[in-house]
Amino acid sequence: MPSDASTGSPPFVIDAVLSEYPFPAFLEPVRKRAEEFEQAHPEYRVNIRGCYYEDLPAEVSRLALAGTPPTIASYYSGASQQAIDTVTRDGRPLFTPIAGQIAGRTEILGEPVILDDLIAACRGFYTSGGEIAAVPLTLSTMLLYTNTTMLRAAGVTAVPRTWAELTAACEAIARLDGGPEFAVTWPDDGKLFQHAVAQQGGLFLDNDNGRSARAGTVDLTSAEIMSYVHWWRQLNERGRYLYTGAFEDWIGTGKAFAEQRVAFKFGSSFEIAGMTEIARAGGFDVSVSSLPHNERITPVGNWIGGDALWLAGGLDPALRDGALAFIQYLNSPRNGAEWHKANGSTPATYGAVAVLEEEGWFAEQPRHRVATDQLEQTDGSPGSNGPVFPGSHGIQTAIMAAMEDVLLRGAEPLARFTRATAEAQKALDAYNDTCLGSGPRDESWLLVGT
Template structure:
């Protein structure tokens, strides 16, 4: 179901009119592009040589994001007659990564793809991607690589090279119902873990018709848990791609608090909460606060019939959140295609396009210059909630990324779920997880 040809300007929508866009998750649906990949590296158009690129992209949020990507690509094609990008919607992040890996092994990878920033080491270990800084140096575009927010580059660089660039990036933020806060006599969002518990207890009804808090705990549970470890002074991962810190005492303490929220303090439902359930419960008034992706902002503002507040995640020792979301990767193909792919990546992340993408979705615009555009200034004047995730970047740390990244993430997610459901204590769950991760990563040298 392709969309009609249109420029990006013609299809750009204000945040106030964007239809439902939910947060990150694997259940999003969107129409796939029916155009097939264009064989070969070039063709002719208008008498000139055309470089054909394939662009695989996932949809990590509900709503018409696939159409927006297609419109964005069409605007690029309209303004670059010597490059034709064919965009292919490829499902969620997991299915897109699987497709890309399979295609690379078969000798037909996409030229560009949006994949999780944490997929870097897997793709690098496969030899599938090229360093973006090498291409940028050849094109005289090194200043462009310096333009991104440093927090996003923590998951974009390794071994002294930049292997991908930020595109649709996010952090977790606290969404809160200002109307319910006012009724409960709470004047501001919680700043600390203690305040989070106290406020959530005031906002929880004994009959379960209203919860003070909901934090998604199914799916990418490691990501929802990771802020607590960072806020307690110890991230679960450092600079080395072959080492994790799951059983560090501060991480264990953080998981204990994570588990206590539903089980001891009884401020959120017991068991596992689905990623897509939390924003629905929030916008319908069933949950007074939720932790969710900044990429859910547009949907929540559209759906909620009350005053929505957005705040930093509450701190223990410090504020903190992992970054999240997708980067642009350029795959090893031909010099001609790689050069054209760089042009496409630069265009997608330009200040004007990054600002528009952010305003329409809630993803964070990936460069400070995007926030200097008049369009973004006007948007934030009307929608100050859109600045919170950007401001929280000063406290952001890297998302869990290692060799064998998806397996290591699943190990931590499983440990968190075992603790949340009472199968293991937080200490035992993380001890077991550390042993599994160590065994998996032992074949990689520092």
Template sequence: MKKLVFLFLIVLMVIPAGISLAQDKTEVRVWIAFSDYRLDWTKERAAEFNELYPDYEVIIEGFESYNIAFTETALAAEQGNPPAVTHFFEAATQEALDAVGPNGEPLFKSVAEAIGDRTEINGVPVVLDDVVSAAADYYTANGEFYSMPWNTSSTIMFSNMNILEAAGVEAIPETWGELEAACEKIMALEDGPDNCMTWPNHSWWLEQTLAQQGADLSNNGNGREGRSTEVFMNSPEAIAYAQWWKDMNDKGYYIYTGVVRDWGGTQNAFESQQVAFLQFSSSDATLIPANVQDVFPAVVSRMPYNEAAGYHGNIIGGATLWLNNGLNEETETGALMFLNWFSNPKNAAEWHQLTGYIPITNTAYNNLVEAGWFEEVPGAAVANMQLDLIPTTGALIGNFVAIRDTFTDAMEEILINGMDVEAALNEANEKANELLEEYNLLYAPE
């Protein structure tokens, strides 16, 4: 018995020694705002990286949303223990740029600046210069490429080809007018669906349609030439879009699922053949056609645009990996190694094939073309192609998460309570500008 106790004590003493041995590795904590199979994939990659570069220990932690990952980062920084990398979404880019830590220094550091003119870091080739231009342009602010793009998507449309064929719709609609005409035919079907199309009530659609119509969402060139100080949520282009949306809803062509930012409900509506068209994120460009392949052929195409305004390009959505400021040199090196390795051609291609997010580097894209992937899965190429048509960048606006919500709220007032489009958008615009003014009071340099 005594021996056992002795042994136990020895084990107790050895464990901390083992832990301290493990600590000789440089820890690189990476906070990811996913909690599903995408987090699992990231963890697998981290394990692979740790095996390849045994001096570093990348530790992945999942969070349920971008906002929570960001809040936790800010709090951790306040306690002096921030992670090395935080995953944050495109709409909050301005907020990430403006965020400061407890010492008043910026919370994040430009990845391009941290890499400098290195082409490889400890044997890991730098891929930042290879990032596709749509993503690189979006995340470049004040002439500086700030964060490492990762999951990047655009809006696309899925069509149920069985229904289109039955209704005699020959070509997949590319404009609002063509879509309306197709819906007229589909609604005339005797055993057709109750409604023709759906998409989530998400402000991303407003931002996409403004880009398509060539209108800015905020002043100073969408906040690209200087800080946004005014939002144009009631611009003629915004009104045109909301009005068209309302008309489609009133005719019964569009069906609203009743919940804001409803990805699940709209996807279910399409997959259960309750609608013929679904506008969605390209993040599921491979997943949705695969889900329904035994029931009906689903074809991916570009997001329809307003033919009256011409076509001026679409924007990206998604998120990037931000490098925290004030890391020690070893941790920063490890973080940069991981960021570049994580989006190397092989990983970037695999990530695209798994999810439908665009291949984030040109090399990854070319390799996929050569391997014949896009012939095998034609829908997978749509988002890349759409983003390459006409390069545009989305708006950089402070307090954008709250400002976006004013649009979705207005859209609900229009669709559910039948509020007048112009009145609803004027009200939303007023609230949005108040929110922006408050933001700039707190963040803009004095």
């Protein structure tokens, strides 16, 4: 029997729409946690429904406008502005900042609150308007994968840490007798731009990268962006970088690394287990390390991937507290550690990291510690925390198209990214106009920029 919101009588039903990704049985551990939560709190039922992460904003908006919004939804990190802009059928924001609903409590229904235990990079990324808006469920960042068998053959003794060191290593690979045609690959993908700029503490948007207020202006010609573009172009012009010819081609770049057509690959921390198995099957050694950075700076930030749990506003207090307690339970140190081991999601709390250390997991699986250590490279500035993009799909498309023109058509970087800024600004303006306007929204606001 459904909960009666008007009388606040049990059982209270927590409806959760959670992001699905192309990994087998991805949400099964969460479903198990839901069953455990129900046993510990029999007055609650937790209904979990998976939705492909790119489709989730549209599905949640549909449910909200139909008057049947979920209690909790997990939005991909790049869709955070869309979560903020999702409204109910009477025009109110669907979600409310989680920190305000916890209101300083240290436990809810006996479940310890984990907000103060979130790793600094998570706290920074999901802080909007001065308070934590959502709580991470899944977490990832960008790392460097290196074929160290090939690196040793080229006489390189250390995995590159900076852009200059990677350039030098690529030159050594090029001199290797019988070596690959190219040395390094990564996709033309907006996520990698975000990572490079966050490393340097740069900004994409006004209003503190869209964190102190909604962004209204975008700039793709900053010194931080252009330094990355120029370095990338140099690798490409020297024939060291492999461009597979398609935007966001994670499959193609992964295949090139697996086939040893390159020595280096930029990739997600979610790929650690997969790349380890690929190397074993291919008969070569692989290392996992922090993504190389501009040697002129000390890294101060990272791209943040994964998704976070957003809480609906206006809930009956009993239902609200049940949902908050469930969110804390999912992120308890033990459950956070098990979630990491199940699918490679980087631990989102220091408590989960401590459990994994105490169990000896990181000692046995040192590659999995790399993402955690890299995420500690943050100074908490707006640039280090990354942007909250309005119109993320249009902005990221403008970035990727500009870079492709630089790589394939010899476009002059500053001129091409000046044009891309105008294209991105048009996308940002269109998004803000439709979300802030009083009429029906153009459905393009629901497109997720990955």
